Amino acid sequence: MTHTAPGFADPVLPAALDEAAHRCLVAGFRGTTTVPESLKRLVDRGLGGVILFTRNVRDADQVRRLTGTLRALRPDLLIAIDNEGGGIGHLVAAGAPEVPGSWALGAADDPALTAACADALAGHLLSLGITASYAPVADVQSRPENPIVRTRAFGADPELVARHLRAWIAATEARGVASCAKHFPGHGGTVTDSHHELAVDPRPYDRLDLAPFRAAVEAGVPMLMSAHVVFPALDPDRPATLSPRILSELLRGELGFDGVLVSDALEMKAIADRYGEAAGARLALAAGADQVIVAVPDLDVTLACRDAVLDALRSGELAPERVTEAAERVRRLALRYAAPYRPGEAAAWDAEAGLTAARRAVRGAGPLPRPVPGAHVVDLFPPPHPALHWGGEDLLTQWRLLDPTATGTAVAGEPEDAGTVVEEVLRAAEGRPLVVAVCDAGLHPWQGRLRNALLAARSDALLVSTGLPEPGGALCAHGRGRVNLRAVAEVLTGRTS
Structure with a gap:
């Protein structure tokens, strides 16, 4: 494998293609006040986004300073976080609005209330300088034994899930924050958690839970996240994240999605144990993903993924047109949500919406x-x-x-x-x-x-x-x-x- 000097464009590839390859990466990192030098170098070469976690959060003012520092490095850097509400949230110390998880919102079954909760979460993100939310969950809780979706889903009825997805997406969009429906084409029909091992959904095509994702696409969701799940009815050989049949033919072709398709985290064992993160990055981009997430704070893993993509471009194993297409989608997303950033436009939100929803559930x-x-x-x-x-x-x-x-x-x-x-x-x-x-x-x-x-x-x-x-x-x-x-x-x- 040929490694390029960390702070300089690849000497073999055109500078524009080197930048495009970096736009296809989302990196996690460690720190609350300073940005690691290796991350700065990635940003200099065009890094598309970062993902924040609890490890990056001390309080609201600190998060604002951190996102300001990141934005000063590159104004069009997407700054993202998982922000589903309920028991899953990284911004508790930063004063996150208290909203119930999606299952409670589905139980209350009031889309206006769901929209109010989504608006509160998105308004808070905007006030902190965070421009992308990896939510809502579009999965349907289809199997009682499913270990990972459960109350993160709006429910077990695809139409109910679709109804609340539309409300969540519209409210988040109204705030100028990018939402992301996940995990395509659904993680609710498995009995395995893809964080721990490869998951399989054995159902035939006509029983898969695609309706919520169709609804999300029709609602104009700007991002979708893929699932590390094998669907034998669609592709018996590869999980969705690495499958051209699922990402390019089904999602792009049949569902007509033209937003940014981002992978779930590559260090999850469903990918890391079977393929390795670096090969996973290359295969996901080749299959049709536009960005791949490396959420662990070990930037050496991100660099290995980057190098695998650059090597594949040099060898011709990965088509330059595919990476350029992906980077252009990321660029459009960043211009729409990340730059110019206007925090002063974050109006107040309904601080009581979450408790109201929880009471009704x-x-x-x-x-x-x-x-x-x-x-x-x-x-x-x-x-x-x-x-x-x-x-x-x-x-x-x-x-x-x-x-x-x-x-x-x-x-x-x-x-x-x-x-x-x-x-x-x-x-x-x-x-x-x-x-x-x-x-x-x-x-x-x-x-x-x-x-x-x-x-x-x-x-x-x-x-x-x-x-x-x-x-x-x-x-x-x-x-x-x-x-x-x-x-x-x-x-x-x-x-x-």
Whole structure:
């Protein structure tokens, strides 16, 4: 492999093609106040975008200074972040608006409310100098065993998902922020998380969940993100991110999408373990992607991906026309959203929209239960996903803000000695109402065992679900973002402040 001097254009390729290749990259990095020198050199050569994570966020003023520094390096640099709302968000420390996840918005099923939540998120991004949001999730939660989409989806009905996508995209666009529907052509029909291994959706073509993506394209979404999922009905050999049949023929040809198609992160094991990030970058661009994301802060990985693309251009393995076409789409996107940047136009947003939506999403099998003051609250939930930010929210914290007399236990992950936990809970809950909350107990059997053991001893316990609805008449929050937990606590304490 031939490496070029880090700060200079490739000596073999035309300067315009070298810049085009760099426009096709989105890089993660480490830092809150300074920009690494290796990232500056990438920006000098035309880097198309950066992706921010919790590691880049300390507070709102710091984020503004950081995005200002990045924009001073290159005004048309796209500055992006995952910003779905709910329990997944990197801007908690920067004062992000509190909105529920998409499943709760689908449960409330009020597109105007979804638009208000999307507007709040986009307005906040604009105020921080962030110009692109890798949201909304267009996946349909099609299989109960799916481990990664779940409450990130608006629902299990493609038409409902499409309805809320349109509202989200329109509201984000009205703010001048680029939205990105993901993960094409859908991740909700798998039983595998592509962060950990290659996922497969075995359904025939006519049962795939393409309707929301068609709706997103028709709504003018400026970006789509591909899924690291194999669809044998479309291409039995390659995941969508690397498949010309899926990206070029289906998405470009049949759905008519002409915006920027960005890959999901290449370091996810579905790509990294089977192909390697560098080969993944080359194959994704050849297949029809316009940008590839390397989200890890190790810029050597980004440089390896860049070098693989440049080598493929030199050898003729990657057509210059394909990269030039991709870079032109990125350039148009940047001119529309990134430059010129006008932060002064970020008007106020509805700070109460998220809590309103979360309250409307709280549902039970029948009438809502009576308040239970002074309860003992047991919150069972899986540990945070390593690739998705989780702010550490727990039900007990929100509950005690409303009822300081409440006690409780938060169990984040399977305990070593479940029997001891059950004994301690029953002892602490003696003489008190008992509330048992689970989050996707069907995926995490340890939660079901703990719940059942507690119910065997306390048949009067109230059940709460903070994930997908559970059988057995549990009160459903439809998500475990902070406002979801707050809304449940309001119902069961009978208090709002």
